[in-house]
Amino acid sequence: MNKAQLIEKIQKTLGKDTSKAAAERALNAVLEGIKEGIKKEKGVQLIGFGTFSVVKRAARKGVNPRTKEKIKIAASKTVKFKPGTALKASL
Numbered sequence: 001m002n003k004a005q006l007i008e009k010i011q012k013t014l015g016k017d018t019s020k021a022a023a024e025r026a027l028n029a030v031l032e033g034i035k036e037g038i039k040k041e042k043g044v045q046l047i048g049f050g051t052f053s054v055v056k057r058a059a060r061k062g063v064n065p066r067t068k069e070k071i072k073i074a075a076s077k078t079v080k081f082k083p084g085t086a087l088k089a090s091l
Helices: 003-014 020-041 085-090
Strands: 043-046 050-057 060-063 070-073 076-083
Touching: 003 020, 020 043, 020 050
Parallel strands: none
Antiparallel strands: 043 050, 050 076, 060 070
């Protein structure tokens, strides 16, 4: 499912009175809220769905697949998602 299909699903769920533009604004608001929560709080927990959290990746050595040259990969941060039990059960 891509973003356009998700917007259509939201529109159908909210009813005939909701436009695609309103459904898109609602989705964008949720995504922005998650982004802000991850930035400020270092995590967002949605009961029944899952938890988004920030994790640190340590610096490490790697290999350039094109040249086979050894390279250093800098430390970085990334987002981790851990699904909740209700989401797992629905699969």
